[in-house]
Amino acid sequence: MTSSPLISLTDVAKSFTVYERAGRVRRRRRTVHAVDHVSFRVEAGSTVGYIGPNGAGKSTTIKMLIGILVPTSGEVRVGGLDPSRDRVTVARRIGVVFGQRSQLWWDLPLRDSFDLLRHIYRVPAARHAATLEELIERLDLGAFLTTPVRQLSLGQRMRGELVAALLHEPPILFLDEPTIGLDLVSKEVVRSFLAELNRDRGTTVLLTTHDLVDVERLCQRLLVIDRGRVIEDSTVDDVKARYGTERTLVVDLVEPRGPLEVPGATVVRTDGPRQWLRFARDAHTAASLLAEVTATAAVRDVTIEEPAIDDVVRRIYATAPR
Amino acid sequence: MAELAASVSAYRRLVGGRIRADWQYRTAFVVFMLGQALAMTADLGAVGLVFANVDALAGWTGTEVVFLFATSGVSFALADMLVSPVEKVAGHLKAGTFDTFLVRPVGALWQLCGTEFELRRIGRLLQPVVVLAIAVRLLDVDWTPARVLLVAVSLVSGACIFGGIWVLTSSIAFWTVETQEIANSFTYGGSQLTSYPIDVLGAWLRRLAVFVVPLASVSYLPACALLAKPMPFDLPRGAAWTGPAVALLVCLLARAVWREAIRHHRSTGS
Amino acid sequence: MRTYLEVARATARRMSTYRGATVAGVFTNTVFGFLLAYVLIAVFRERGTVGAFDVADALTFTFVAQGLAMPIGVFGTDHEQAQRIQTGEVAMDLCRPYDYQGWWAAVAYGKASFYLWARGIPPIVVGALAFDLRLPSDPTRWLAFGISVALGIGVAFSVRFLVQLLAFWIVDVRGPSQVVWITGGFLAGMWAPLVLFPDWIEPVVRALPFASMLGLPIEVLLGAHTGADLAGVLALQASWLVVLVSAGRLVLARAERRLVIAGG
Numbered sequence: 041m042t043s044s045p046l047i048s049l050t051d052v053a054k055s056f057t058v059y060e061r062a063g064r065v066r067r068r069r070r071t072v073h074a075v076d077h078v079s080f081r082v083e084a085g086s087t088v089g090y091i092g093p094n095g096a097g098k099s100t101t102i103k104m105l106i107g108i109l110v111p112t113s114g115e116v117r118v119g120g121l122d123p124s125r126d127r128v129t130v131a132r133r134i135g136v137v138f139g140q141r142s143q144l145w146w147d148l149p150l151r152d153s154f155d156l157l158r159h160i161y162r163v164p165a166a167r168h169a170a171t172l173e174e175l176i177e178r179l180d181l182g183a184f185l186t187t188p189v190r191q192l193s194l195g196q197r198m199r200g201e202l203v204a205a206l207l208h209e210p211p212i213l214f215l216d217e218p219t220i221g222l223d224l225v226s227k228e229v230v231r232s233f234l235a236e237l238n239r240d241r242g243t244t245v246l247l248t249t250h251d252l253v254d255v256e257r258l259c260q261r262l263l264v265i266d267r268g269r270v271i272e273d274s275t276v277d278d279v280k281a282r283y284g285t286e287r288t289l290v291v292d293l294v295e296p297r298g299p300l301e302v303p304g305a306t307v308v309r310t311d312g313p314r315q316w317l318r319f320a321r322d323a324h325t326a327a328s329l330l331a332e333v334t335a336t337a338a339v340r341d342v343t344i345e346e347p348a349i350d351d352v353v354r355r356i357y358a359t360a361p362r
Numbered sequence: 363m364a365e366l367a368a369s370v371s372a373y374r375r376l377v378g379g380r381i382r383a384d385w386q387y388r389t390a391f392v393v394f395m396l397g398q399a400l401a402m403t404a405d406l407g408a409v410g411l412v413f414a415n416v417d418a419l420a421g422w423t424g425t426e427v428v429f430l431f432a433t434s435g436v437s438f439a440l441a442d443m444l445v446s447p448v449e450k451v452a453g454h455l456k457a458g459t460f461d462t463f464l465v466r467p468v469g470a471l472w473q474l475c476g477t478e479f480e481l482r483r484i485g486r487l488l489q490p491v492v493v494l495a496i497a498v499r500l501l502d503v504d505w506t507p508a509r510v511l512l513v514a515v516s517l518v519s520g521a522c523i524f525g526g527i528w529v530l531t532s533s534i535a536f537w538t539v540e541t542q543e544i545a546n547s548f549t550y551g552g553s554q555l556t557s558y559p560i561d562v563l564g565a566w567l568r569r570l571a572v573f574v575v576p577l578a579s580v581s582y583l584p585a586c587a588l589l590a591k592p593m594p595f596d597l598p599r600g601a602a603w604t605g606p607a608v609a610l611l612v613c614l615l616a617r618a619v620w621r622e623a624i625r626h627h628r629s630t631g632s
Numbered sequence: 633m634r635t636y637l638e639v640a641r642a643t644a645r646r647m648s649t650y651r652g653a654t655v656a657g658v659f660t661n662t663v664f665g666f667l668l669a670y671v672l673i674a675v676f677r678e679r680g681t682v683g684a685f686d687v688a689d690a691l692t693f694t695f696v697a698q699g700l701a702m703p704i705g706v707f708g709t710d711h712e713q714a715q716r717i718q719t720g721e722v723a724m725d726l727c728r729p730y731d732y733q734g735w736w737a738a739v740a741y742g743k744a745s746f747y748l749w750a751r752g753i754p755p756i757v758v759g760a761l762a763f764d765l766r767l768p769s770d771p772t773r774w775l776a777f778g779i780s781v782a783l784g785i786g787v788a789f790s791v792r793f794l795v796q797l798l799a800f801w802i803v804d805v806r807g808p809s810q811v812v813w814i815t816g817g818f819l820a821g822m823w824a825p826l827v828l829f830p831d832w833i834e835p836v837v838r839a840l841p842f843a844s845m846l847g848l849p850i851e852v853l854l855g856a857h858t859g860a861d862l863a864g865v866l867a868l869q870a871s872w873l874v875v876l877v878s879a880g881r882l883v884l885a886r887a888e889r890r891l892v893i894a895g896g
Contacts, residue, residue, distance in 0.1 A: 056631065103631070108464045110628045124628065128365070131467035143462050145477070147383035156379055160372045160468050393807035397814065404814050408823040412671065414830045416678040419671070540652025547660040554667045562674035567666070 045081035046212060046244050047105065052078050052114030054100050074100040076268035077114070082261075084211070087238045087245040089259035089276070091252070093357060097268040098248040102216050105246070106136055118212065132161060135205030139217030142197065143204050144189045150200050151185040154207060161208035168207060175203045178233060195226030202233065206243075213237070215247035219254055231257045252349040264356050271360045276349070281321075283355045284347025289317045289329055292341040302332045313340070369472040376476025384481055391482050398485030402435060405557065406493065420561035426589055427558060429497040433513065434556035434581040435490030437520025442486050445525035446549075447478035452535035452542040460627070471529065471620060503588055512584050512602060519605030520556075520580035526612035527552060527575075529620050536623035548575075556581045560594065568594065576608045635730055636738035643742030647750075654750050661698040661755045668694045669763060672824070683827030688766040689854050693825040695759030696850045700781065703747035704788045704845055705740065706820055708813025711806065712739070713792075717799035726888060733793060733880055740789040748781075766854065773855060776862060780849035783869035788845040790876035791816070797880070800887040821847035841876060844869040 054075040059067045075097045082088050092098050103109040104116055107123030107130055116123055123130040136143070144153040158168045176182055179199040184192060192200065198218065205213060215234075219227045235258055237243045249255065255262060255276065262279050264272035272279060289305070292314050299307035305319040319329055326344050333339060384391055409431055413424035422430070451474060454460040463470040503509065531545030556577050560568050572578040572594055579601075586593050587602035647654075669691050676687035685693070701707055713736055716722050726732055759765055768774065795812050799805045817823070820842040829837050837843055848865050851857055857865045 106465055108461045108628060109631055127464065128467045131465060136465045141459060141462060143465065145379060148379050152379055152382070156375050159375045160466050162368055387803070390804045390807055397807050397810035400811055401814050404818045404823060407818055411824045411828045412675055415682050415828055416675050418678065419674050538652060540650065541656045543653055543656035544659050547663040551663045551667060554664065558671055562670045564670060567670070
């Protein structure tokens with residue numbers, strides 16, 4: 041078993057020439073570096089979150105990984121193959137879900153889309169039937185198989201897209217904003233499905249998203265891209281530890297009282313007997329803070345909140361090199 | 363080869379899916395089909411108007427021109443049914459949905475033509491087939507097996523030529539989406555041109571039609587051989603059989619241009 | 633009244649932004665002009681004249697027809713009105729403080745005003761360079777032509793208006809629209825000048841509204857109708873305009889009733 045990564049980008053760049061109108065007739069040429077020398081590796085079986093502000097280069101990177109776009113320079117390898125050269129072979133081994141674009145056939149019942157895909161991906165009938173049944177059950181789409189895709193709600197459609205992407209059992213799944221526009225329940229369904237997929241089948245998942253709860257729930261690793269460059273590449277916990285310097289101790293006091301006064305911590309919110317104390321990671325350990333609190337008041341219950349990933353990422357963007 | 367088999371299989375399924383989807387709107391389908399048949403009838407009507415006023419056009423009688431019109435019409439209708447959906451590429455590029463085709467392990471052209479297949483275009487085929495059958499009966503030609511073969515070969519190679527032109531001209535959309543309409547001048551214009559004997563055209567256009575954009579091999583050259591007309595530019599009679607060779611060249615060119623177009627799209631994101 | 637002028641002007645401006653499509657359209661029209669011209673030349677080589685036309689008349693007719701097709705709207709590709717009905721936006725349009733039919737008429741004339749020079753002139757110029765056309769130098773002829781074209785645009789609009797209203801009753805208007813405009817285009821002279829129609833059917837063709845859209849105005853330009861005859865042609869066009877506009881209003885009234893019943 042080789043330990044070479046399943047997905048790798050080495051010094052990949054993608055530039056576009058943009059023509060702008062300067063004056064009445066003349067046009068100015070401008071080079072946009074959508075992806076500016078990006079390198080990263082993804083091992084088989086991991087789930088990686090790929091986030092960044094709008095226009096940072098996320099979609100461009102994904103398109104290069106799928107083979108839709110050809111890089112200007114650098115090397116892309118997916119499953120050991122170059123997607124720009126071996127698009128068809130790579131296509132067989134990846135599943136793709138675009139949050140904003142559908143891969144299903146609009147006028148046809150869901151089931152027909154799945155059948156068409158079976159032929160397109162050349163999946164043997166028995167295998168396809170088994171996979172389909174399993175996916176339909178996990179994603180609860182049984183009632184919608186005969187509904188034309190255009191009549192499905194966004195949540196149902198997105199689940200359909202997931203089935204479509206996984207029918208040929210690809211080892212790699214690319215998701216471009218899969219939870220965008222979904223209601224909370226649907227988001228949760230998608231997230232738990234993806235978590236299971238990664239855990240039970242070992243499918244490698246790379247997803248771009250703006251919803252940081254997706255990252256929190258699904259990703260072990262986090263890649264942050266800004267202005268075409270990767271500014272952060274480590275595990276989610278690591279990132280939180282480095283950027284999330286503040287934690288929150290939530291205490292349920294036996295009796296409500298005024299905000300506790302504890303050195304090194306600030307009460308940011310109270311709600312009856314419950315108080316939220318924010319403290320810096322290096323000022324206190326949770327244990328020492330708790331000791332100080334119990335010295336002042338009777339505590340019935342306590343929880344610790346880790347830094348919100350939103351704050352963490354915001355901080356990453358803010359500290360990114362210009 | 364397995365590649366091709368997969369593409370054809372996918373195409374067949376996509377077409378089937380499309381037919382099933384369209385069949386839900388049966389009345390609209392019938393009305394459209396009639397519209398298509400009507401379009402061809404207008405073209406035939408034009409030929410009728412011409413021969414309401416003259417007995418012969420550049421030495422060709424009404425029946426002979428109708429024969430020409432019908433053979434060209436059948437070829438065009440076949441290409442229209444199978445390949446014309448490639449025109450829709452402009453719309454897909456604008457909407458950003460073309461990339462969906464590139465995600466899948468099947469050729470984009472097959473997917474496009476399969477997904478946008480419109481059975482109603484068969485309406486375009488009915489009329490010239492009927493007209494051809496009638497013209498064949500009315501013509502004073504001894505239909506030997508060789509002659510019948512010539513007609514059959516010309517119909518198919520004509521369809522391939524029109525199909526190739528369709529793909530070629532639709533590929534423009536990858537570079538500039540707005541001017542894609544120019545494609546119509548070549549496809550529908552080509553149909554118009556091949557419906558009449560090229561004798562009527564100006565010398566420059568005649569040369570173009572025989573040697574450069576070889577539309578003459580679609581219907582005119584075979585007709586000249588069948589109807590004992592003089593071949594243009596003193597070409598040998600065998601030139602009537604150039605259809606398949608021309609079709610192959612046109613299709614190879616079309617394939618090359620289409621591939622280049624996709625390569626361009628993958629390089630610039632259009 | 634000013635609103636309608638504004639609408640027309642805005643529409644013309646909107647059309648002018650589609651530069652590429654305009655160029656492509658001109659190219660197509662010119663190509664077809666050539667192809668049709670060659671066939672007519674062959675016809676007139678056999679027969680010196682057909683009706684009152686000689687080959688120069690026929691060629692002029694062809695190229696002017698190609699140029700005027702888009703301004704007059706004989707292609708039948710314009711489905712803006714039906715689209716708005718299909719999406720339901722028409723409910724909003726009908727609440728506005730202006731006349732629904734008048735508004736779409738303003739749109740039609742707005743488009744025509746742009747297309748007349750953008751798509752009208754180039755094919756005629758190219759045709760004139762390649763062949764011997766017979767364009768008049770007499771300004772009164774051009775004036776008569778202008779009036780006739782203005783009426784023609786109106787007649788074409790009123791037919792289009794009626795066809796587009798079908799969207800209130802059927803899902804996809806494009807099918808019937810195609811049937812109407814292919815037949816109509818043929819009877820208007822897009823495939824061949826009106827004089828080529830056989831004697832027994834020619835009077836019928838001339839009487840139909842389609843000829844009033846395109847064929848008759850071009851004949852006016854060619855000087856085929858003068859004096860009382862000219863007055864007759866203009867009167868025919870005007871009559872069709874009145875009849876079809878009225879029909880449009882009647883159908884619109886029924887459509888509005890349908891909207892109230894169906895919608896909310």
